[in-house]
Amino acid sequence: MLDETLKTQLGAYLQKLVMPIELVASLDGGEKSRELQALLADIAALSDKISLRLDGDDARKPSFAIVRTGTPVQVRFAGLPMGHEFTSLVLALLQVGGHPSKESQELLAQVAALEGDYEFETYFSLSCQNCPDVVQALNLMAVVNPRIRHVAIDGALFQDEVGRREVMAVPTVFLNGQVFEQGRVDLAQIVAKLDTNSAAREADKIRAKAPYDVLVVGGGPAGAAAAVYAARKGIRTGVAAERFGGQVLDTMGIENLISVEHTEGPKLASALEANVRANEVDVMNLQRAEALVPAAEPGGLVEVKLANGASLFSRSVILSTGARWRQMGVPGEDEYRNKGVAYCPHCDGPLFKGKRVAVIGGGNSGVEAAIDLAGVVAHVTLVEFDVKLRADEVLQRKLRSLPNVDIVLNGQTTEVLGDGRKVTGLALRDRASGEVRQLALEGIFVQIGLLPNTEWLKDTLELSPRGEIVVDAHGRTSVPGVFAAGDATTVPYKQIVIAMGAGATASLAAFDYLIRHAAPAPAATAAVAAA
Template sequence: MLDQNLKTQLAAYLEKLRMPIELVASLDEGEKSRELEALLGEIASLSDRIALRLDGDDARKPSFAIARSGSDIAVRFAGIPLGHEFTSLVLALLQVGGHPSKESQELLEQAAALDGDFSFETYYSLSCQNCPDVVQALNLMAVLNPRIKHVAIDGALFQDEVEGREVMAVPTVFLNGEVFDQGRMDLAQIIARLDANAGSRDADRIRAKAPYDVLVVGGGPAGAAAAIYAARKGIRTGVAAERFGGQVLDTMGIENLIAVDHTQGPKLAAALDANVRANDVDVMNLQRATRLVPADEIGGLAEVQLANGASLFARTVILSTGARWRQMGVPGEEQYRNKGVAYCPHCDGPLFKGKRVAVIGGGNSGIEAAIDLAGIVAHVTVIEFADKLRADEVLQRKLRSLPNVDVVLNGQSTEVLGDGRKVTGLGYRDRASGEHRQLELDGIFVQIGLLPNTEWLADAVELSPRGEIVVDAHGRTSAHGVFAAGDATTVPYKQIVVALGAGATASLAAFDHLIRHPLPTGVKAPGEAAEAV
């Protein structure tokens, strides 16, 4: 199962085990059980602190528990956690074996102190780049708190179970038998959902923070670059992000970042996070901004109001709030979101194996999605609004070579059809003839571009008709001391490398602004209004 190079690397990691662990397998006579037994045998052979047992009696087969010998601490995988989940497997081995997590001590203590009995089940797919964060967070919680249990389930392998529980998007997390949430979550987000007092404590901590020289709102590539450039100037820098990493976290493969042959979105986001924190930037994650009051309106310091009721103050603000998937905006779309309407073909595609799906959008993203899905599903129909596809010709040639793909041009989606529980079809209008038609479908993948996350800025800075923040060549906005960068702005070409450069530009412009515009007399400088954190 594992090549020699991977075995060598894994053996080195397993030297960090502090306590003995057991791999307890529940198997049947199937091929997947034989594969799992072989994998677990190879892992057990790499450390004398690991014992393998084949007498597990779990109802899900194949599955296995990783248990700390002589204790109640254990996590479970149903399936064979390779692909994106191999890292989850390695971390589970180490953490059950006593190797400490690198998460903040505050979060670890919060997880250990949670009061209640929590039984989590996470459905994942091996091609899902969003799933490992959820699986790893819940595994860690199960290690820290004996009242928390977690099993990670490969949805593609347990298809009957997925259909019975109507799981149509991954990751989907059940808590004590009921749906808890869907989509990417990290440890802090999960704990915030379970700890009723977490929000108020967080708001109190933010209220105690001193003003910043530069406050970056948003944690994607543009925000990370802006924060690093500001902090390297030796000025007080903070980042408030609803989700550090932004859209990059949802990107499967990145092959056009200069000097990097290939990487994946979550890996790049982790590198950006580490780089930002290494420069002593005050990172405040899970913070949604709701209003900006520029400095010229209140005399010296800009105010960014947050959803939790707290506010942050700064001499300059850099807006890098990025963008989100554009929706079709038709009846039924929101009702059937994650019930057949999906936005990530890499994540959710395996759940539609052998079924009929549509891809909305004929640009590069849409055609790439259709090509990927064609290898999994029974049939793909591409719906393009215009009279021709907009994707690169090389992608169109590949699409035309596939026998199970149809293309509908001049197609305007009008309605998502469903039976109350899941998608059953799509209504669309032929723009050439005016005729209304329907497709019988099990899933709809929407790939029609992005919308800037700027609604909260409508009264603070000038926005374009498309909702983008209007900036000049220096990243300056219409508001005094407010700059912007990345996909939320009017800068053309929404690319990671462009966002990185724009973030650096905006940060340099903010530093120049600080030099040329000292604080007015009587306005407290950063560090004087409150104790710096």
């Protein structure tokens, strides 16, 4: 099952096992069970601390448990955790085997202190780049707290179960039989949702923080670059981010980042965060900014109000809040989100195997999505509002060559149709004739661009008609001491490499601003921070 190179690499990792573990397989006579047995046999042969049993009695077959011998500590996988989930398998082996996690001890202590019994089930697809973070977080929780159980389920392999439970997006997490979360979440977010007092404790910590020289709001490529450049100047730097990595976390393959031949969004986001933390930046994750209060005078403190009620103060602020998927804005879209309306074809496409879907949007993202989905689903209808596709010609040629794809031009989506539980169709209006028709389908993938995350800044600083933060060549905004960078700004061409460069530019401009304006007196600083 594993090639020799992978066996060598995995064998090196498994030398870190501290305690013996058992692989307990539940199998039937199917091909996937034979593949799983071969995989587990390969793994067991790589370490004398691993034993394999084939007497598992789990109802899901094929599946297996990784059990710390003689203890209740275990995690489960239903299916073969290859592809994006192979890393989840390796980490589960190590952590069940006693190898310590790199997560903060404070967060792990929160997990261990959770009271009650938690039965988590996570549905994933092997092509989903967001799923491993969720699977790995819940696996780690099951290792740390024996009253927490977790099974990760390959939705493409257990289609009947997926249909019965109406899972139409991955990752989807059930807790004690009820939907708990959909989409990417990390360990801190899961714990915050379970530990209801954690937000208040975090707000108290933030209120006690001294003012910064540079505060970066947002943790995508622009924010990470800004934070690194600021910290390297030797000044006090903080980052407040709703989710570190931003839109990059939802990006599958990245092949246009100069000097990096290929990477994936979550991998790049992890590297960005590691780089920022290595420069001793104060990173505050899970923090959503809600208001910006300009300084009373140049060089004074700018206030950023957070959703948890706390405020951060800084002599300069760099806004890098990024963008999010643009929605169609039609009836039924909100009602059927994650019930057939999706925004990530790589993640959710396998759940629509053999079904009929539509892709909304004829740019590069939409055409690429239609091409990918055509290899999985029964039929794809691509709907473009304009009279022609806007994607690169090479992509258009590929799309038109596919036998199970229809293209609708000059089409306006007017409504998402459903039966109350899931999507059943799409209503379209021909913009030329005015004729309205309905398409019967099970899935709708929306690929119509991005919206800047700037609503909270309205009436505070200058925004473009598109809602982008207006910046000059130095990243300066209309408010003294406030700078901006990345996809939330008027800088053209929303690309990772451009966002990184813009973040560095804004950071250097902020430093220049600081050295030209005196810091407020210590007494005034303390009074504002205590307010």
